Amino acid sequence: MNLAPYIEQTNLSPTLTIGAVDKLVDEARQYGFAGICVPPFWVKRAQREIGKDKIQLVTVAGFPLGYSMTETKLDEIKRAIDNGADEIDVVWNISSFKTGLPWTKIEIAKCSKLVHDQQKLLKVIIETAYLKDAEIADASKLCADAGADFVKTSTGFAPTGAKTEHIKIMRSAIPATVRIKASGGIKTYAQAVELIEAGADRLGTSSGINLVTQNTNP
Secondary structure, three states, X not given: OOOHHHEEEEOOOOOOOHHHHHHHHHHHHHHOOOEEEOOHHHHHHHHHHHOOOOOEEEEEEOOOOOOOOHHHHHHHHHHHHHOOXXXXXXXXXXXXXXXXXXXXXXXXXXXXXXXXXXXXXXXXXXXXXXXXXXXXXXXXXXXXXXXXXXXXXXXXXXOOOOOHXXXXXXXXXXXXXXXXXXXXXXXXXXXXXXXXXXXOOXXXXXXXXXXXXXXXXX
């Protein structure tokens, strides 16, 4: 399986430097990755380096804990799009969800409207590490109903990342028109293929080169 079209080569390290941002763009260009994911501060630089190449520029909002105010997330999203982002990975308010507040869905709907008004895509990170199986299903459906284009597993900052069993739960809970991004701890070719076969449409990873250069017939 050719994994390159599934991969968002990602670097969200707190010590990320400008050289590492340029390297992400170069890697995406060389290996044919779907896109790159960078912190909001570096979106403008990455957009300039990408130029006219068909590389999706992804960034984050409400990252990594998700409990900032909705207005703050909306401002982050607007600035990211203004700076050239094509897709926004927003961390939903898991604190609100665990409390059972209707605001959880309202916030995602607000983010979705802002993103879609600019003809961009919204991914919602539900952080599966902190959810029970039934909550993963409910969370995925809530995001889909609120207008998310993708439901995403993880920030990469929680105790665990993408798991095949969680992808299967997510896929069964949402319509085929809503896609799934698996992220967090994706290190091997076999793991990546397993996640895709379970229903993942995109892979967020810092190990993209490793994945596409590993032996595909182990």
